[in-house]
Amino acid sequence: MNCEHCHRAIPDNLLDCPACTIRKNDKAINEYQLPHLRMVMTGDKLITRKQMGHEIHVQLFGVADKAFCGATLASKHKRDRMRWDPEQLQRLCPSCRIEVERAMRRAVKGFECDFESLPANNA
Numbered sequence: 001m002n003c004e005h006c007h008r009a010i011p012d013n014l015l016d017c018p019a020c021t022i023r024k025n026d027k028a029i030n031e032y033q034l035p036h037l038r039m040v041m042t043g044d045k046l047i048t049r050k051q052m053g054h055e056i057h058v059q060l061f062g063v064a065d066k067a068f069c070g071a072t073l074a075s076k077h078k079r080d081r082m083r084w085d086p087e088q089l090q091r092l093c094p095s096c097r098i099e100v101e102r103a104m105r106r107a108v109k110g111f112e113c114d115f116e117s118l119p120a121n122n123a
């Protein structure tokens with residue numbers, strides 16, 4: 001049987017197309033970040049970051065073992081929280097920074113706060 005969406009062959013032992021299931025899941029996770037990121041921007045929530053070797057990754061909201069860049073985060077890694085602070089963002093894993101900034105742009109789009117003109121954060 002082939003998937004009606006992406007036309008890939010679906011293995012006989014599965015009901016749903018694995019590729020589409022992953023994509024749907026990723027989309028749901030991406031959408032889930034937006035309200036949380038808005039709260040980060042307004043200072044009502046903090047970003048969780050995890051150090052893995054030399055890289056500091058940003059943990060996805062609602063997915064404890066996954067970073068914005070796609071890296072898998074084990075619970076043994078050192079974890080702390082940060083405010084939305086451009087200086088701190090510079091120290092993050094470059095892929096995480098790109099992804100979290102991209103998501104933040106989407107999150108605040110159409111809302112009162114303006115991404116570019118925001119202060120580092122109220123200390």
Ligand SMILES: [Zn+2]
Pocket residue numbers: 003004005006007008017018019020021
């Ligand atoms: Zn499919």
Ligand SMILES: [Zn+2]
Pocket residue numbers: 055056057058067068069070071093094095096097
């Ligand atoms: Zn990362």
